[in-house]
């Protein structure tokens with residue numbers, strides 16, 4: 001046992017030496033603009049609760065009612081012990097909201113990615129992902145056994161080259177007797193940079209080369225498009241995406257994940273997605289809260305929240321110019337620092353000034369690309385954004401980037 005302890009201690013020491021050590025900070029308050037972190041009141045710019053729904057009375061009431069009616073736990077996988085009303089209602093609500101034939105909910109977005117990709121691909125297939133795709137996509141790609149190819153971030157030429165190569169090897173029938181396939185997977189709004197994928201052009205390429213497309217809208221659902229369905233809606237490509245994915249834990253204010261698309265896709269996942277089949281269904285309260293979140297996003301109140309969010313984002317971007325070269329059209333504003341230890345120092349400095357923005361380091365982003373990841377919520381008010389800008393200025397942030405971050409600005413973005 002001492003060997004085990006010594007080795008773990010050594011590993012942690014190595015991570016500390018590289019400025020990569022992470023620890024949990026106790027928080028005493030719910031997610032909202034004002035939090036109490038490690039006993040200290042701070043203004044919170046760390047949460048993905050973009051529309052401020054995590055503490056919304058309608059969501060809390062839905063969760064409470066579900067606990068009273070259906071209890072605290074779901075008992076087993078839904079294939080084993082039955083499918084409860086909160087789960088069925090949630091999926092119906094997601095499908096209506098997204099305008100798809102069906103939807104399937106998972107315990108997390110992470111599990112949704114793992115389940116869906118694993119269900120659709122095996123070693124005869126090819127999976128093609130953007131270099132900056134979320135860890136759950138990377139892990140799913142590795143686990144599913146398909147040939148993994150990575151294209152440079154938003155690089156359409158690189159993607160096309162891979163698709164041409166893939167088309168030449170995916171025509172034949174594999175061992176299973178079915179046609180092998182290439183699946184492209186990308187985020188729509190990237191989680192650590194806030195920039196957008198060129199979804200129209202990617203959809204064109206997948207059609208030209210007979211591939212399939214899966215889009216993770218974790219940071220876009222609720223925020224973009226006439227019906228707030230996501231960036232795919234804003235760019236008019238929803239119908240061309242075979243597999244749409246998202247989380248219920250960000251703009252929807254609850255927890256869980258989902259895949260939506262055709263009825264056949266949903267039936268396939270119920271039969272083949274291992275994270276759905278072999279995992280206890282989400283707590284009824286989580287599903288009920290998420291369904292209430294989906295309903296709220298669709299309502300006039302949802303539109304008002306979105307309007308407030310973009311207003312706060314605009315205030316912050318206006319205050320950050322001109323040093324902040326990019327003006328990301330998302331609720332994620334990365335302040336690139338570079339060195340890991342410098343990013344941690346900057347975050348500590350800001351906490352001392354009453355502002356909480358987390359330092360994001362490897363492996364969440366590439367080494368030497370450490371940053372403060374500032375996220376904005378509709379729950380912030382203009383006094384909050386003013387206080388943020390004052391603290392950033394006092395801390396000498398943002399610093400002029402050594403090279404401008406890659407940020408694309410597709411038409412149709414807000």
Ligand SMILES: *Cc1c(COP(=O)(O)O)cnc(C)c1O
Pocket residue numbers: 108109110111134136187191216218219246247248249255256257
């Ligand atoms: C947060 C996130 C997920 C995972 O969703 P969870 O519900 O938190 O598991 C997936 N993809 C992206 C891009 C994310 O940012």
